[in-house]
Amino acid sequence: MNRLSRFLFCLLLVAIVGCGSEDNATVDPTVSGKELTICVLPKIKGIPYFTSCADGAREAADELDDVELIYDGPTDGDARKQAEMIENWTVLGVDAICVAPNAPDVVANAMKEARDEGIQVITWDADGTKDSRSHFVNQATAEAIGLAMVNAMVKDVGGLAVAGDVVIVSSDPTSDNQNSWIEVMKPALAKTKLNLVTIKYPGENSGQALADAKDVIKKYENLKGIFGISSVAFPGAAEAVEQMNKSGEIQVTGLSLPSEMKKYVKAGTVKSVILWNTPNLGYATIYAARALAQGKTLSEGGTLDAGRLGELDIVGDNVLLGDVLVFTAENIDDYDF
Amino acid sequence: MIQRPREFGWWHEVVLLLLLMAVVIGAGMFVPKFFWSLTQQLRLSRQMWEVALLSLGMTLIILTGGIDLSVGSIMALSAVSFGIVFEASESLPMSAVSCLLVALCCGALNGALVVWLKLHPLIVTLATFAAFRGIAEGVSQGAHYSGFGEAFRGLSHDNYLGISIAGWSFFGLVAVLTVMLTNTSWGRYLYAIGHNESAVRFSGIPVDGMKFSLYSANGVLSGLAAIVLVSRTGAANADVGSGFELEVITAVVIGGTSIFGGRGTVIGTALGVLLIHQTRKFVDLYLQAAEWTPILIGCLLIGSILVYRACSRDSK
Numbered sequence: 001m002n003r004l005s006r007f008l009f010c011l012l013l014v015a016i017v018g019c020g021s022e023d024n025a026t027v028d029p030t031v032s033g034k035e036l037t038i039c040v041l042p043k044i045k046g047i048p049y050f051t052s053c054a055d056g057a058r059e060a061a062d063e064l065d066d067v068e069l070i071y072d073g074p075t076d077g078d079a080r081k082q083a084e085m086i087e088n089w090t091v092l093g094v095d096a097i098c099v100a101p102n103a104p105d106v107v108a109n110a111m112k113e114a115r116d117e118g119i120q121v122i123t124w125d126a127d128g129t130k131d132s133r134s135h136f137v138n139q140a141t142a143e144a145i146g147l148a149m150v151n152a153m154v155k156d157v158g159g160l161a162v163a164g165d166v167v168i169v170s171s172d173p174t175s176d177n178q179n180s181w182i183e184v185m186k187p188a189l190a191k192t193k194l195n196l197v198t199i200k201y202p203g204e205n206s207g208q209a210l211a212d213a214k215d216v217i218k219k220y221e222n223l224k225g226i227f228g229i230s231s232v233a234f235p236g237a238a239e240a241v242e243q244m245n246k247s248g249e250i251q252v253t254g255l256s257l258p259s260e261m262k263k264y265v266k267a268g269t270v271k272s273v274i275l276w277n278t279p280n281l282g283y284a285t286i287y288a289a290r291a292l293a294q295g296k297t298l299s300e301g302g303t304l305d306a307g308r309l310g311e312l313d314i315v316g317d318n319v320l321l322g323d324v325l326v327f328t329a330e331n332i333d334d335y336d337f
Numbered sequence: 338m339i340q341r342p343r344e345f346g347w348w349h350e351v352v353l354l355l356l357l358m359a360v361v362i363g364a365g366m367f368v369p370k371f372f373w374s375l376t377q378q379l380r381l382s383r384q385m386w387e388v389a390l391l392s393l394g395m396t397l398i399i400l401t402g403g404i405d406l407s408v409g410s411i412m413a414l415s416a417v418s419f420g421i422v423f424e425a426s427e428s429l430p431m432s433a434v435s436c437l438l439v440a441l442c443c444g445a446l447n448g449a450l451v452v453w454l455k456l457h458p459l460i461v462t463l464a465t466f467a468a469f470r471g472i473a474e475g476v477s478q479g480a481h482y483s484g485f486g487e488a489f490r491g492l493s494h495d496n497y498l499g500i501s502i503a504g505w506s507f508f509g510l511v512a513v514l515t516v517m518l519t520n521t522s523w524g525r526y527l528y529a530i531g532h533n534e535s536a537v538r539f540s541g542i543p544v545d546g547m548k549f550s551l552y553s554a555n556g557v558l559s560g561l562a563a564i565v566l567v568s569r570t571g572a573a574n575a576d577v578g579s580g581f582e583l584e585v586i587t588a589v590v591i592g593g594t595s596i597f598g599g600r601g602t603v604i605g606t607a608l609g610v611l612l613i614h615q616t617r618k619f620v621d622l623y624l625q626a627a628e629w630t631p632i633l634i635g636c637l638l639i640g641s642i643l644v645y646r647a648c649s650r651d652s653k
Contacts, residue, residue, distance in 0.1 A: 072625060079570075080570045087384065088621045091381055091622065092368070092622055105572060108571070
């Protein structure tokens with residue numbers, strides 16, 4: 001008993017001394033021998049959209065010899081878990097953290113702390129609060145996305161001369177991205193003969209999206225088109241049109257992964273799918289983070305050297321990925337995301 | 338009344354301490370800049386105080402042979418009330434008080450159902466586990482409350498000797514509860530209730546009152562944990578504290594408290610919390626695959642009980 005407690009005491013002492021003396025140990029390479037460790041944090045790990053972004057990030061990390069990529073995120077989209085991951089990475093002393101925040105205010109503090117430790121913090125896919133990151137890798141401006149969707153609809157219904165009703169199936173009433181697109185679409189639609197009759201908010205619930213789309217098809221007899229402006233609303237709307245045998249009569253367009261929409265495009269229900277190139281978004285994010293970690297400044301009006309993407313424009317503190325893509329029956333097979 | 342064995346009664350705590358040191362030293366070989374650095378350890382310690390606080394109340398409840406599955410849901414409901422009151426009043430003290438009041442009511446409801454309707458705590462708290470979160474979701478309608486300001490954030494981020502107020506209150510509670518459990522009649526009654534409740538009843542001890550106050554106090558503690566969590570993350574919604582109940586119970590059981598009541602210490606629980614935290618950090622920082630966390634914690638749970646049984650005479 002006595003001997004035991006003495007032994008324990010010694011062990012404890014060793015542990016405490018060990019803790020103290022390692023305190024100022026020099027920084028060693030974090031996970032591997034590579035120079036730069038870049039962490040990429042998606043909103044949710046494992047859904048097709050972010051997996052395709054991760055593929056692009058991995059491609060960039062593979063072709064850059066000095067970059068080690070850590071791609072991880074919550075599987076349930078919990079912003080608190082995102083914040084804890086940023087705190088963990090800060091402790092590891094990584095070089096750059098790229099965040100797609102689920103809730104900007106929840107992750108902001110962890111991001112600011114990381115910046116205080118000298119880590120480069122940028123956002124991608126969705127922006128955070130201004131003081132929590134230095135740059136935002138912006139996949140497409142709200143302007144570009146909104147106009148692309150309206151133009152696609154006008155083309156799909158048969159040109160500017162065609163008159164009729166259209167509806168928008170969005171996500172939640174509080175979804176920032178969707179709301180900013182709607183703001184662009186409203187005035188653009190006003191210049192056409194298409195009349196926006198209602199906006200539905202099924203949230204991120206595919207069953208609800210399908211039900212909402214069926215409702216509007218029944219309710220508006222002169223319906224010419226449905227915009228599905230989230231990756232849940234779009235397939236839901238297309239499915240509703242198919243189930244009610246309105247293919248060809250009612251056009252569906254919107255925003256989703258081409259791989260998710262391929263079967264509707266092949267069936268002819270959907271003629272155009274709008275999206276940015278998601279692998280390129282992940283790819284550009286790695287290049288931006290690397291440039292910052294190497295000490296380069298990305299300032300207004302300049303460009304970012306983004307490997308196979310060439311030079312990307314920097315506007316304000318946004319790195320712009322470039323144009324949105326329109327996927328049609330002709331080109332949809334060329335993309336594998 | 339129960340007599341603690343005359344011989345050394347802290348075997349489980351010793352085993353846990355050794356295990357904890359083994360984990361810190363072992364994991365430190367892979368990630369020295371976290372496990373062997375006091376500053377970094379203290380920095381990430383803030384991630385565990387909510388579970389740590391909850392585990393203390395849970396220890397007392399499990400000591401009496403009860404259980405409280407509703408702690409995470411009480412956190413959600415009280416966090417939502419914190420958010421709603423703050424939105425209406427812009428006053429932190431008022432929000433905190435109403436948060437604790439709501440939590441107290443939740444705990445008291447648990448206590449009342451257990452004591453006066455004589456329902457099993459597992460059933461009562463399983464019901465309130467679902468109900469409280471449902472109410473939280475209904476009241477908040479999925480809303481997300483934030484913008485509580487820098488001062489409130491300090492509660493979980495300002496450090497005194499490297500540890501936040503939340504952390505110090507945990508250590509304070511550990512000390513107070515240890516003294517109360519070992520040196521007061523209240524403490525001995527608690528163990529006794531866990532061993533043989535009817536015998537204690539026949540001795541004229543107010544078992545009902547003790548249990549009722551225990552569940553109510555556990556409610557308040559959950560409210561406190563909710564405030565700490567909201568302060569740390571800066572946002573309150575109905576998702577707060579989901580899954581906490583099992584994490585807390587695991588920490589208590591790893592800490593050597595018998596799930597049937599009558600045996601256990603608060604220090605053991607504290608060591609259990611630390612052990613789980615270190616294991617979790619090893620997964621986060623080295624393995625970087627969250628799926629390993631539950632696997633390793635499951636192994637820890639079985640392992641710590643087996644090791645304890647092997648070296649203890651007081652094993653059953």
